[in-house]
Every structure is written in structure tokens, then in C-alpha cells.
Amino acid sequence: xxxxxxxxxxxxxxxxxxxxxxxxxxxxxxxxxxxxxxxxxxxxxxxxxxxxxxxxxxxxxxxxxxxxxxxxxxxxxxxxxxxxxxxxxxxxxxxxxxxxxxxxxxxxxxxxxx
Amino acid sequence: xxxxxxxxxxxxxxxxxxxxxxxxxxxxxxxxxxxxxxxxxxxxxxxxxxxxxxxxxxxxxxxxxxxxxxxxxxxxxxxxxxxxxxxxxxxxxxxxxxxxxxxxxxxxxxxxxxxxxx
Numbered sequence: 001x002x003x004x005x006x007x008x009x010x011x012x013x014x015x016x017x018x019x020x021x022x023x024x025x026x027x028x029x030x031x032x033x034x035x036x037x038x039x040x041x042x043x044x045x046x047x048x049x050x051x052x053x054x055x056x057x058x059x060x061x062x063x064x065x066x067x068x069x070x071x072x073x074x075x076x077x078x079x080x081x082x083x084x085x086x087x088x089x090x091x092x093x094x095x096x097x098x099x100x101x102x103x104x105x106x107x108x109x110x111x112x113x114x
Numbered sequence: 115x116x117x118x119x120x121x122x123x124x125x126x127x128x129x130x131x132x133x134x135x136x137x138x139x140x141x142x143x144x145x146x147x148x149x150x151x152x153x154x155x156x157x158x159x160x161x162x163x164x165x166x167x168x169x170x171x172x173x174x175x176x177x178x179x180x181x182x183x184x185x186x187x188x189x190x191x192x193x194x195x196x197x198x199x200x201x202x203x204x205x206x207x208x209x210x211x212x213x214x215x216x217x218x219x220x221x222x223x224x225x226x227x228x229x230x231x232x
Binding site: 003031032033035042043048050055058068084088090092094096103104105106107108110 | 127138149151156157158160161164180193205207217218219222223224225
């Protein structure tokens with residue numbers, strides 16, 4: 001079974017631009033969660049999508065948005081990039097049902113904002 | 115609100131010895147899940163082990179075991195027979211369970227850097 005994939009793996013953008021990151025979950029997984037990892041703040045939850053609906057959201061500004069498609073693939077968008085948005089962005093997939101123990105992460109997208 | 119505390123910024127262990135990485139948590143929920151992840155320098159988060167709050171036995175996965183003490187709210191990771199490849203950052207995380215549904219939001223600790231010496 002293929003793991004979680006994220007594209008692109010590396011991105012360099014300048015302030016004010018926008019960026020879209022993509023995450024393909026493990027086959028059969030319906031939940032996709034996004035996290036931001038920085039040296040200063042550690043790992044912080046951005047949002048979770050389940051069956052194309054956002055069902056949980058972290059404490060991030062509205063510049064951070066996402067969506068999920070019918071095949072469970074998810075995209076995350078950051079508009080008007082700031083220097084502080086430089087981070088490793090990780091997505092994780094899981095079944096998302098009643099009871100489950102697994103949550104698997106992708107390799108991440110490393111975003112650098114200049 | 116949930117909180118995870120990992121008090122050891124860095125740990126050193128000799129190859130083939132066992133090491134314990136500490137994790138304490140705080141939650142008002144009765145139902146929750148606890149995870150340990152390994153993050154090598156490449157950045158990928160590797161799932162190691164899971165413990166449910168109602169699981170009576172400590173979880174084990176190969177060389178990894180979780181020392182779960184619910185009353186103390188601790189979930190320490192024990193790695194037996196350390197290997198050089200175990201050198202990495204280790205994160206403890208908690209997931210809430212509400213209304214019978216396990217949500218995808220994980221709350222992470224700050225992590226512990228483990229260095230295995232030959």
C-alpha cells in the first residue's frame with residue numbers, strides 16, 4: 001500500500017505570493033490533517049478534512065485555507081506569504097471513523113519564504 | 115485544553131542499551147489516544163506506537179514499548195537495544211476522542227532529541 005505523498009517537497013517563494021501544497025492520503029483513508037512545524041513553535045495543527053468537510057481548525061489566520069476532494073486528496077493554500085510562514089508543512093492521513101489507532105504522515109513540504 | 119510535556123530536550127544512550135523518553139499529558143477528556151513518532155533529520159514523521167486511554171495493557175511494537183500510567187498521566191516510550199539508526203527527534207502526541215469519533219487533531223510535545231553512541 002502506498003504511503004502518504006506530498007507535493008512539492010520543496011518550495012521557495014517571496015513575500016506576498018501565494019502557495020498551494022498537495023497531499024494524497026493512503027488509499028481508503030478519508031481524513032487528512034495538516035500541520036506546520038517550525039523550530040520556534042514546534043508542531044501546530046492547522047486543520048482537518050474528512051469527507052470533503054473541514055471538521056477541525058487550529059489557531060491560524062484566514063490566510064491559511066484548505067480543501068479536500070472527493071478522492072480524499074487535499075490541498076492547502078497560503079495567501080499573502082509572510083517570512084514567518086517558512087516551515088515544514090506535514091499532512092497526515094487516517095481512516096477517520098469511529099475508532100482508529102493509525103495516523104500516518106507524509107514526507108512534508110519544506111516552504112521557504114524570502 | 116490538551117497539553118503534552120516532554121521534559122528531556124536531549125538524551126544520550128549507548129548502542130544496545132535501553133532508553134526511556136518521558137512524556138506527561140494533561141487532559142480533561144476520559145477518552146483519548148497517545149502516540150509516539152520518530153522524526154529523523156529527513157523530516158518525515160514515522161509512527162512508532164499507539165496507546166488508547168482504555169487499553170489495559172501497555173502497547174508494544176517490536177523494540178518499542180509504552181509505559182502507560184494513567185493515574186500519573188504519563189506515557190513514556192521505552193526503546194530496548196538501541197541502534198545507531200534510532201538517533202532522531204521523538205515526539206509524544208495526543209488525540210482527542212469525542213462522541214465516539216477519533217478526530218485527526220494531534221497535540222504534540224516539544225520533542226526529545228535522542229543520540230545513540232556506538
